[in-house]
Amino acid sequence: MAVYTKLSENKLKDFFSKYNLGKLLNYKEIKEGIENTNYFIQTEKNKFILTLYEKRVDEKDLPFFMSLMKNLHDKNFPSPKPIININGNYISEISNKKAAVVSFLDGSSKKNLNPKNCYEVGVNTAKLHLITKNLVAKRKNKLSVLSWRKIYNKVKKDCSKIHPNLIEIIEKNLEEIEHKWPKNIPSGIIHADLFPDNIFFKNDKNELHTPTPDSFLDGITRRCVIGIAKSKGIKIVERKIKPEEMSNFIGCFLTGTAAEITPVSQIDKYQFKVCSTIKELSESYQNLVRKKSAA
Numbered sequence: 001m002a003v004y005t006k007l008s009e010n011k012l013k014d015f016f017s018k019y020n021l022g023k024l025l026n027y028k029e030i031k032e033g034i035e036n037t038n039y040f041i042q043t044e045k046n047k048f049i050l051t052l053y054e055k056r057v058d059e060k061d062l063p064f065f066m067s068l069m070k071n072l073h074d075k076n077f078p079s080p081k082p083i084i085n086i087n088g089n090y091i092s093e094i095s096n097k098k099a100a101v102v103s104f105l106d107g108s109s110k111k112n113l114n115p116k117n118c119y120e121v122g123v124n125t126a127k128l129h130l131i132t133k134n135l136v137a138k139r140k141n142k143l144s145v146l147s148w149r150k151i152y153n154k155v156k157k158d159c160s161k162i163h164p165n166l167i168e169i170i171e172k173n174l175e176e177i178e179h180k181w182p183k184n185i186p187s188g189i190i191h192a193d194l195f196p197d198n199i200f201f202k203n204d205k206n207e208l209h210t211p212t213p214d215s216f217l218d219g220i221t222r223r224c225v226i227g228i229a230k231s232k233g234i235k236i237v238e239r240k241i242k243p244e245e246m247s248n249f250i251g252c253f254l255t256g257t258a259a260e261i262t263p264v265s266q267i268d269k270y271q272f273k274v275c276s277t278i279k280e281l282s283e284s285y286q287n288l289v290r291k292k293s294a295a
Contacts, residue, residue, distance in 0.1 A: 003031065003037050003038070004052075004054050005037045005052050005054070012027055012050075015092065018085045018086050018092060021044070021045050021048065021083070022044025024041070024042075024043055026041075026042040027042070028040040035054060035056055035057070036051050037051070037054060037097075038050070048083065049102050049103075050099060051101075051102070052094065052095070053098045053100075057098075062091050062098060062100070063091070064137050066090040067135075068135070068137065068189065069102065070082055071131070071135060072132070073103075075131045077127060080103045081102060082102050083103065125191060128190075128191060129188055132188060132189035145178060145181045148174060148177070149174060161287075162231070162284050163231035163232065163284070165231050166228065166231045169230050173223055177218075177223070198216070198222040198255045198256060199211065199252065199253075199255075200253050200254075200255065202249060202250060202277055203248060203249050203250065205235075206234060206277060207236075208226075208229055208235070208236050208277075209238075209241060210236065210238055210241075211238070211241055212239055221256055224285065224288065225281060228281060232284075243268075246270040247270060250272065250275065251272050252264040253281075253282075260282075260289070
């Protein structure tokens with residue numbers, strides 16, 4: 001669900017009267033996404049996306065986002081073009097929230113990926129790096145390792161309710177990550193979210209096998225799930241997994257910011273069951289997330 005702020009037709013008409021985009025003809029809520037409220041908009045002139053920035057977004061970062069999108073669009077990268085209002089500003093306001101209008105890009109979310117799709121993602125990611133290499137504007141990643149302890153501290157008091165050893169496991173993992181986090185490496189603009197991101201397989205020994213995070217983001221959701229699993233006495237095996245090995249597993253699930261814990265029933269010819277272990281992990285994770293949201 002990604003529509004946190006409901007807008008009436010009259011409110012939208014009033015909002016778009018402050019743009020030179022013609023009359024509002026149609027609008028639709030966009031359910032996909034996890035952070036901001038998004039609407040599909042059609043006016044007399046074209047199709048657009050209206051984004052309302054919700055509480056997690058720092059208003060001070062919005063000029064950076066607009067500048068980055070414009071820079072990418074001007075360099076013929078497949079990025080939306082931010083639209084200025086009649087006052088010459090990219091950022092407007094609606095329902096007491098900052099908002100922006102950008103051009104609409106044709107396309108849809110892919111449900112099934114193949115190697116060619118992954119190659120295309122790699123090519124376009126490299127193009128993004130090259131285009132933005134000399135971009136003057138900078139912004140720190142506020143969801144990187146420096147923020148994790150602060151997030152954890154908000155829910156620390158509730159972790160023992162899930163399992164008596166969960167605090168110890170999380171703190172041990174967090175200290176290891178903080179200590180081993182690489183320093184003085186090249187930095188630049190990245191796109192850090194590719195959903196879904198991490199995968200786990202369960203065998204008949206009640207072990208969870210997951211790929212070694214040497215070529216992908218070792219996300220906080222993944223680490224959290226590993227911590228919960230260990231607190232339940234489940235053995236975690238991190239290793240290289242070959243496609244043909246999938247016949248050895250009876251359960252499979254994905255983890256990620258959007259996926260959270262999502263069971264997988266089939267990959268190609270291999271079928272999996274939603275076993276009790278996966279259900280228990282999902283329930284424990286949801287309990288932790290609900291406590292965090294309430295904090």
